[in-house]
Amino acid sequence: MKVLIVEDSLVTRRLLRACLQKWEYEVEEAAHGAEAWEFFQHDYFPLVLTDWLMPEMDGLELIHRIRACDLPGYVYIILLTAKSEKEDLVAGMDAGADDFLIKPFDPDELRVRMRAGERIIALERRLADQNRRLREAQAALVQSERLASLGQLAAGMAHEINNPVAYVTNNLAVLNRDVGSVMEVLQAYQRGAETLAQADPSLAAQIAELERTADLAWVQENSSRLFAASLDGLSRVRNIIQNLREFARLDAAELDELDLNAALKSTLDVLRRDLDEKQLTVSTRFEPLPPVLCRPAKIHQLFHNLLLNAIQASGPQAGIELRTTADDDQVLVDVQDHGSGIDPVHLPHIFEPFFTTKAVGSGAGLGLSICYGIVRDQGGAIDVDSQPGRGSTFRVRLPFRPPTK
Amino acid sequence: MSEKEKHPILLVDDEPEILYSLQGLLRREFELYTAENGRQALQILQQHPIHVIMSDQRMPEMTGVQLMHRVKTEHPEAIRIVFTGYADLRAVVDAINNVGLYRYITKPWDPDELIEVLHQAAARYDEIVQRQRLLVDLREHVRQGQQLAQGLLEREPGVPPDRVPLDEFARQSGELLSRLDRATSAGAASSRANA
Numbered sequence: 001m002k003v004l005i006v007e008d009s010l011v012t013r014r015l016l017r018a019c020l021q022k023w024e025y026e027v028e029e030a031a032h033g034a035e036a037w038e039f040f041q042h043d044y045f046p047l048v049l050t051d052w053l054m055p056e057m058d059g060l061e062l063i064h065r066i067r068a069c070d071l072p073g074y075v076y077i078i079l080l081t082a083k084s085e086k087e088d089l090v091a092g093m094d095a096g097a098d099d100f101l102i103k104p105f106d107p108d109e110l111r112v113r114m115r116a117g118e119r120i121i122a123l124e125r126r127l128a129d130q131n132r133r134l135r136e137a138q139a140a141l142v143q144s145e146r147l148a149s150l151g152q153l154a155a156g157m158a159h160e161i162n163n164p165v166a167y168v169t170n171n172l173a174v175l176n177r178d179v180g181s182v183m184e185v186l187q188a189y190q191r192g193a194e195t196l197a198q199a200d201p202s203l204a205a206q207i208a209e210l211e212r213t214a215d216l217a218w219v220q221e222n223s224s225r226l227f228a229a230s231l232d233g234l235s236r237v238r239n240i241i242q243n244l245r246e247f248a249r250l251d252a253a254e255l256d257e258l259d260l261n262a263a264l265k266s267t268l269d270v271l272r273r274d275l276d277e278k279q280l281t282v283s284t285r286f287e288p289l290p291p292v293l294c295r296p297a298k299i300h301q302l303f304h305n306l307l308l309n310a311i312q313a314s315g316p317q318a319g320i321e322l323r324t325t326a327d328d329d330q331v332l333v334d335v336q337d338h339g340s341g342i343d344p345v346h347l348p349h350i351f352e353p354f355f356t357t358k359a360v361g362s363g364a365g366l367g368l369s370i371c372y373g374i375v376r377d378q379g380g381a382i383d384v385d386s387q388p389g390r391g392s393t394f395r396v397r398l399p400f401r402p403p404t405k
Numbered sequence: 406m407s408e409k410e411k412h413p414i415l416l417v418d419d420e421p422e423i424l425y426s427l428q429g430l431l432r433r434e435f436e437l438y439t440a441e442n443g444r445q446a447l448q449i450l451q452q453h454p455i456h457v458i459m460s461d462q463r464m465p466e467m468t469g470v471q472l473m474h475r476v477k478t479e480h481p482e483a484i485r486i487v488f489t490g491y492a493d494l495r496a497v498v499d500a501i502n503n504v505g506l507y508r509y510i511t512k513p514w515d516p517d518e519l520i521e522v523l524h525q526a527a528a529r530y531d532e533i534v535q536r537q538r539l540l541v542d543l544r545e546h547v548r549q550g551q552q553l554a555q556g557l558l559e560r561e562p563g564v565p566p567d568r569v570p571l572d573e574f575a576r577q578s579g580e581l582l583s584r585l586d587r588a589t590s591a592g593a594a595s596s597r598a599n600a
Contacts, residue, residue: 162490166513167426173516174429238513 001118002026002043006036006050006062007080012103016049019107023114033057037065046121047114048077049101052088060095067096074124076117080105143348147372150353154244161241169234176227183220243366244353257291258299260331260398261324267303268322274311275320284322289331293401294378302374305367306335306394313339313392330380330399338391347386371396379403411436412527413453415483417446417460417472430516435523443467443475450480456530457523459510462489462497470500477504482533484526488512537589544585551578 003025007013013029020027028045030036034056039045048066052059059079066075079097081089089100098120099113197204211217268275268282275282292299310320314337323334342350349355351372375382379399386392413436418424424439431437438453440446442464449455458476462469469487476483488510489497497509507526510519554575558568 159490162512163420163423167420167422169513170426170430170516174426178429 001047001121002028002045003047003049003114004028004030004036004039004045006030006033006048006054006059008032008051008054012051012080016105016110019110020114023111025114033059033062033065036062040066040069040071044072044075046073046075047117048075049080050077050097051080052085052092059092059097063092063095063097073128074121076120078113078117139348143351144376147351147369150369151373154353158241158244161237165234165237165241169231169238172227172230172234176224176231179223179227183223186216186220240366243370254295254297255293255402256296257293258296260289260292260299260333261286263296263300264303264322264324264333267300267307270304271307271311274308278311278314279317280311280314280320281317282320282322285324286322287325289324289326290400292331292398294398295374295402298374298377299398302371302396303333305371306396309367309394310335310337310339310392313337313341315339330397333396333398334393335396336391336393341388341391342384342386343388347384350384351382377402412456412523412530413438414523414527415440415446415449415453415455415458417441417443417458417464417469419461419464423461431520431523434520435527443472446472447475447479450476450483455480455483457484457486457507457526459486459488459523461512462487468496470496470504473500473504473506482530484530486510486522486526488514540585540589544582544589547578547581547585551575551582554578 003020005013005016005020005027007016007029008031010031013031017027017029025047028039028043030039032054033050036048036050037057048062050059050062063077063079066077076099077097079089079092079100080103081092081100082103093100098117101110101113193204193207196207264284264286307320314320318338320338321334321336323332323336325332346355350368353366353369355369372382375396375398379402380397382394382396384392384394411434414431415438416424416427416431417440418427419441421441424441428437428439438449438455440449443460443466446458446460450458458473458480460469460472464472469489473485473487476485484507485505486508487497487500487506490512497506500506501509507529508522510522554571558571558575
């Protein structure tokens with residue numbers, strides 16, 4: 001364990017170092033508070049032995065600073081003091097020192113006090129670790145509940161939007177066809193324009209005026225394009241509904257046994273063009289896997305989304321790694337990229353539907369939420385380890401068979 | 406295609422906008438009837454010869470599948486199609502075999518595809534009706550043959566050498582006739598509807 005000695009007397013420093021090194025501590029020395037504070041700027045010492053009266057920065061100030069600073073763990077501070085400095089000792093303990101040692105010190109006493117400090121640090125670390133795990137479990141719970149309620153919302157939305165989308169799409173197709181017919185009729189009429197001008201000049205003039213107001217030439221030229229664009233937009237809406245349904249598990253697919261390695265290989269073939277476009281190299285490490293009873297269409301989609309995600313995150317000529325392995329009751333699939341990584345701020349949201357960091361309109365932000373839904377239905381888990389600028393690893397755990405309902 | 410050749414199709418949906426929209430799409434190619442619920446649909450089936458019935462699944466009172474159950478027993482000649490939002494897909498897929506659905510169509514549908522499916526359904530109807538007619542004609546033909554054989558047998562009371570095969574022919578015709586009777590009884594409804 002690392003120990004920092006802060007003491008202006010060289011002799012005391014050396015004596016302390018000799019003892020501590022004998023007991024296998026890693027020791028650093030500082031001659032005063034300011035130098036000690038320097039050490040803390042780039043390092044962390046769980047144990048500090050500090051003198052009280054020192055030039056530059058005294059022990060009191062150092063203790064204040066350490067206590068006010070956000071360090072990776074607790075710092076156990078032992079105050080070194082002479083017998084005559086009893087008042088200072090009280091002030092030091094008040095300021096946040098944990099223990100004290102009277103100079104000149106007795107090595108045995110130093111040893112037991114150091115050991116007490118180590119015990120406190122170990123306890124503190126265990127507590128911090130448990131707290132962290134509790135927080136993670138709570139966050140996972142909140143996450144899964146939020147995603148469940150979003151799933152219900154998505155299902156309701158998909159259902160409600162369905163009918164209007166159905167008839168609006170249909171109406172547009174009807175209008176497209178019928179307006180086309182009307183245009184043909186109109187063109188036939190227009191061929192009789194000269195005859196009409198001779199027979200009824202005032203009606204012909206009226207028609208010419210109406211044509212100008214309506215900008216008929218533009219309408220004739222553009223109506224089919226307007227319809228095509230609208231139908232295209234509606235088909236995008238339909239796709240979004242489709243994806244929402246998949247997230248909300250509205251489609252039941254058939255159960256079958258699947259070789260996940262083969263599924264990954266075929267997904268790679270499907271994405272070959274996207275991979276080649278960025279000149280990405282994929283290295284695979286597939287261990288033999290038992291067949292998994294699952295919904296193959298869904299698992300293919302899961303792999304497709306994860307790989308596409310990795311491709312989109314990667315820069316040109318980067319590598320992507322695929323790994324599979326199995327333990328007693330589940331298959332583990334890792335998809336690792338060396339791309340942009342995920343901002344920690346975004347991490348809690350990446351599995352939520354419509355969450356996206358891409359520009360609005362470039363993607364609906366449903367890919368990973370669909371992954372989440374698929375893995376959940378298999379009774380598995382999906383998580384991600386990501387470092388901004390260095391890449392992400394998505395790890396999927398899929399049980400050999402889905403939960404029995 | 407002249408007005409006369411258009412196949413009569415019955416559309417059932419509780420949402421008027423859907424019916425209206427479908428009319429817009431299909432009016433050129435089919436003779437259309439619409440109903441907003443199962444009860445109305447069954448009434449229309451009583452009054453008009455319907456070749457294809459296409460119903461929404463999710464409707465109050467009677468679902469599409471329930472309606473098709475009744476159509477199957479009361480108007481078996483009509484080709485049955487259910488169209489459905491995805492939430493009800495399971496129930497409809499399960500019903501395909503029970504109710505003898507020709508197809509199911511998901512909402513939202515692709516307009517061109519829908520027209521294509523309805524043409525196929527109408528063609529299927531024609532096929533079935535033609536087969537029924539063939540069976541009826543065949544039945545009549547066999548009946549005449551049997552009568553002729555019977556007549557010949559009665560006219561010659563002796564034992565001519567060809568009496569045995571003639572006897573055999575009359576017996577086989579009898580069996581074939583009863584088989585054809587059974588096969589055409591299902592088609593009787595459709596020929597009634599076409600009458």
